[in-house]
Amino acid sequence: MPSSHENDGIKLPRLQHVSLSIKSGSQDQIRAFYSGLLGFQEKQAPASLAARGVxxxxxxxxxxxxxxxxxxxxxxxxxxxxxxxxxxxxxxxxNALKEAGYQIIEAEPIPHRPRFFTIDPCGNHLEITTILGDYTQA
Known part of the structure; x- marks a missing residue:
């Protein structure tokens, strides 16, 4: 399958993000830990998701x-x-996932980032996306 990076001539997908569940209302604690303690820079979430507290x-x-x-x-x-x-x-x-019998789960749209989810054989959720531009410039 085509993808973003090559390894010995074989194109591989690139890890784009990891998403974790948090308790509702704990956003300030998450910011204090990941930004304040660990030094990660907070990014603006897409408008289509920001109202949900991501x-x-x-x-x-x-x-x-x-x-x-x-x-x-x-x-x-x-x-x-x-x-x-x-x-x-x-x-x-x-198409490859569908042909192999895996479920395709459509995702809430993010500007310039078409995406969908699937579930691997062990029940892990996986998102597939293509980045076509800056989601903040929609």
Whole structure:
């Protein structure tokens, strides 16, 4: 499948973010810990998600991020706990996953970041995205 990086001539997806569930109302504690103590820079969350109380931090070069999602946002906290892969051809991944019998779960839109979720054989949620531009410039 096409993707973002190469390893011995094989293109691989790139880890884009890790998302974890937090208790609703604990955003200030998360900010104090990850920004105040550990030094991560908080990022503006997309407008489509910001009203839900999500907190995002830059976690490295190339838009690697940590996302924290209040447990009231999703019905099941395991949906909030996931990692995201950035790929160059999202539809190729969507088609390959469908053909292999994996469920495709459509996601709430973020400007310039088409995305969907799937669930691996052990029940872990995985987000697949392609970054087409800056979500804050929509």
């Amino acid at each position: 907190v995002w931090f830059a976690a490295g070069v190339g838009e690697i991020e940590l996302h924290f999602v209040p447990d009231t946002y999703l019905q099941r906290s395991e949906e909030a706990r996931h990692f995201c892969l950035e790929v160059s051809d999202m539809e190729a991944y969507r």
